[in-house]
Amino acid sequence: MDTKLEKIVQTLQEKFGATLEEFRGEAHVFVKPEHIIEALTLLRDAHEFALLSAMTAVDYWPQDASRPRFHVIYQLTSLARNLSVQLRVPVNGSRLKVPTATGVFAAANWREREIMDMFGIEFEGHPDPRRILLPDDLDGHPLRKDFPLGYEEPQFTFNFEEIDVRKPYVKE
Amino acid sequence: MSEYQLQEIPVGPYKHLVSERAVSGETMILNMGPQHPSTHGVLRLVLELDGEVIVNCIPEIGYLHTGIEKNMEAKTYLKAEVMTDRLDYMNNMGNNLAYVMAVEKLVGLDVPPRAQALRVILTELQRIASHLVWLGTTALDLAAMSVFLYCFREREIILDIFEMVSGQRMMVTYFRPGGVWRDVPVEFEAAVRDFIKLLPKRIDEYEALLTKNPLWLDRTVGIGKLDAATALQHGVTGPMLRASGVNWDLRKARPYMGYEQYDFNVPTDTKGDTYARYVVRVQELRESLKIVEQALDKLPMGPVRSDNRKFVTPPRSEIGTSMEALIHHFKLWTEGFPAPKASIYSAVESPRGELAVYLEGDGGPKPYRVHWRTPSFDNLSVVPQIVRGHLVADLIAILASTDIVLGDIDR
Numbered sequence: 001m002d003t004k005l006e007k008i009v010q011t012l013q014e015k016f017g018a019t020l021e022e023f024r025g026e027a028h029v030f031v032k033p034e035h036i037i038e039a040l041t042l043l044r045d046a047h048e049f050a051l052l053s054a055m056t057a058v059d060y061w062p063q064d065a066s067r068p069r070f071h072v073i074y075q076l077t078s079l080a081r082n083l084s085v086q087l088r089v090p091v092n093g094s095r096l097k098v099p100t101a102t103g104v105f106a107a108a109n110w111r112e113r114e115i116m117d118m119f120g121i122e123f124e125g126h127p128d129p130r131r132i133l134l135p136d137d138l139d140g141h142p143l144r145k146d147f148p149l150g151y152e153e154p155q156f157t158f159n160f161e162e163i164d165v166r167k168p169y170v171k172e
Numbered sequence: 173m174s175e176y177q178l179q180e181i182p183v184g185p186y187k188h189l190v191s192e193r194a195v196s197g198e199t200m201i202l203n204m205g206p207q208h209p210s211t212h213g214v215l216r217l218v219l220e221l222d223g224e225v226i227v228n229c230i231p232e233i234g235y236l237h238t239g240i241e242k243n244m245e246a247k248t249y250l251k252a253e254v255m256t257d258r259l260d261y262m263n264n265m266g267n268n269l270a271y272v273m274a275v276e277k278l279v280g281l282d283v284p285p286r287a288q289a290l291r292v293i294l295t296e297l298q299r300i301a302s303h304l305v306w307l308g309t310t311a312l313d314l315a316a317m318s319v320f321l322y323c324f325r326e327r328e329i330i331l332d333i334f335e336m337v338s339g340q341r342m343m344v345t346y347f348r349p350g351g352v353w354r355d356v357p358v359e360f361e362a363a364v365r366d367f368i369k370l371l372p373k374r375i376d377e378y379e380a381l382l383t384k385n386p387l388w389l390d391r392t393v394g395i396g397k398l399d400a401a402t403a404l405q406h407g408v409t410g411p412m413l414r415a416s417g418v419n420w421d422l423r424k425a426r427p428y429m430g431y432e433q434y435d436f437n438v439p440t441d442t443k444g445d446t447y448a449r450y451v452v453r454v455q456e457l458r459e460s461l462k463i464v465e466q467a468l469d470k471l472p473m474g475p476v477r478s479d480n481r482k483f484v485t486p487p488r489s490e491i492g493t494s495m496e497a498l499i500h501h502f503k504l505w506t507e508g509f510p511a512p513k514a515s516i517y518s519a520v521e522s523p524r525g526e527l528a529v530y531l532e533g534d535g536g537p538k539p540y541r542v543h544w545r546t547p548s549f550d551n552l553s554v555v556p557q558i559v560r561g562h563l564v565a566d567l568i569a570i571l572a573s574t575d576i577v578l579g580d581i582d583r
Contacts, residue, residue, distance in 0.1 A: 023514045023515065023516065024277055024278075024280070024514075024516055026516060026517060028515070050404045051404055051407060051409075052407055053407065053517075053519070053526060053528065053545060054517070054528055054530060054543065054545035056530055056543040056545075058515075058532060058540070058541045059541075073530065075517055075528075075530070075545070079404075079418065079420050079425075082425050082426070084517070086517060105405060105407070106402075106405040106406045106407075106553075107405065107406050107407030107550055107553065109553065110549065110550070110553045111407075118241075127188070128188065128189060130185070131234075132233060132234060133233065133234035133237045133582060133583075134234060134237065135234075142239060142242055143241060143242055143541075147242075149242060149243070149245075149246050
């Protein structure tokens with residue numbers, strides 16, 4: 001890991017009790033949900049991480065209830081110092097709430113809507129909490145691991161009508 | 173009321189996004205798209221209009237959502253690559269590159285120098301093709317019909333080169349983890365050299381048609397100004413960010429695939445308007461040509477795939493004679509190779525900006541989670557900010573200048 005980045009990670013560790021994982025030169029810093037906004041603001045203002053490159057989540061289902069089911073991931077880039085750091089926020093399956101980062105990075109607005117849509121994690125204080133990619137009336141959150149990959153029954157001439165009745169689309 | 177009359181949209185679901193005047197009925201809320209020739213795909217825009225002036229613009233996306241991220245979780249690393257072509261259908265080689273680089277980083281796989289150089293040549297050609305489509309469609313939106321025809325004529329040559337190397341014009345899947353599918357045919361070099369000799373003159377022709385054309389200037393100069401701070405706040409990258417005065421190109425900042433060997437400039441502009449974005453992209457066409465030429469001059473001989481048999485399938489010729497090769501071939505195409513239980517983030521510079529893959533393995537042969545950080549998604553999210561106060565006709569110019577691809581946004 002870059003020495004400049006090491007110092008920044010140390011600051012995060014001291015201030016927020018963050019833990020660090022490294023893989024192939026990438027720094028993954030684990031931060032608690034209650035500290036995430038402070039941590040993002042600190043990185044943006046004090047360490048020139050001006051770009052929220054990506055924001056996503058991972059579902060670790062099935063996981064025993066004591067451990068966090070989701071990780072919300074913030075990938076930050078510093079253009080001025082040419083550094084990258086990843087913040088990961090573990091979210092417990094029983095309390096799916098993370099404070100919104102829209103106040104720190106405007107890019108978080110749509111990214112958070114996507115995570116809401118795909119994982120059902122709520123971002124508290126989000127200005128526009130609508131679904132973004134999926135239709136409003138869809139049940140469930142497809143990128144969760146307990147959401148099955150879709151399958152459509154093939155129709156043939158001999159059973160076309162029979163299967164058509166079961167198909168989910170709107171019928172005239 | 174005839175069915176062809178304009179119909180307003182109820183304020184209801186957009187109440188928190190529109191101005192007070194829309195609620196009182198003073199401004200109109202109208203729909204643009206999802207089937208509209210100038211939205212470059214199935215994009216729906218909900219516009220709050222005061223006469224012809226845009227008060228608010230609310231993009232509605234997701235009409236092209238294909239669930240690629242979820243689908244990739246159900247496929248092995250090798251098989252999932254086929255879907256990457258379908259994301260940003262103007263940047264197939266670039267998507268392949270982003271994906272194979274992520275896989276290579278996750279499993280720790282080296283790529284031979286010849287394969288790296290081929291990847292650079294082909295992604296730069298793809299960048300040229302993508303910018304040509306952008307230039308043509310933008311000019312078409314702004315009523316310069318002939319540029320569209322010329323740009324597509326040149327793009328055709330690139331697609332023919334792709335067909336020559338991969339057998340496909342668009343859905344190439346040519347780059348594979350550890351190298352490329354197979355070496356390029358002998359005619360490849362001559363075809364690319366002909367193209368790089370031809371294109372500079374053709375770019376001059378496009379510029380002669382547009383750069384100083386008063387109608388073009390009227391439609392683009394000072395339209396949709398985006399300052400650097402707003403751009404970074406919204407995660408805008410690529411030519412759009414560079415047109416706003418930020419010199420940030422991953423090919424320069426974090427060279428991959430040997431980009432550090434090539435001498436090229438990163439065009440920037442400070443004005444941040446639609447015209448600046450046009451200027452930056454046209455200069456990028458010339459810079460990409462420089463890279464292609466240098467890479468072709470330096471193109472080393474040697475293998476085009478890694479010989480690490482645990483990840484890369486052996487060549488066909490070995491299968492008939494070597495037992496191990498047959499076993500590896502069978503294992504890799506049925507079970508696939510395992511990747512470590514870890515996650516990586518790998519980014520490349522696509523024609524639209526930072527295209528990145530978040531890839532997480534779980535120790536098995538299928539990705540646990542794939543996330544595509546697609547540049548168009550963020551580049552579109554800034555549009556509502558920059559169209560305020562412009563006319564509807566200018567919205568078309570601004571939207572075209574962002575160079576969005578809906579397959580890239582909706583994934």
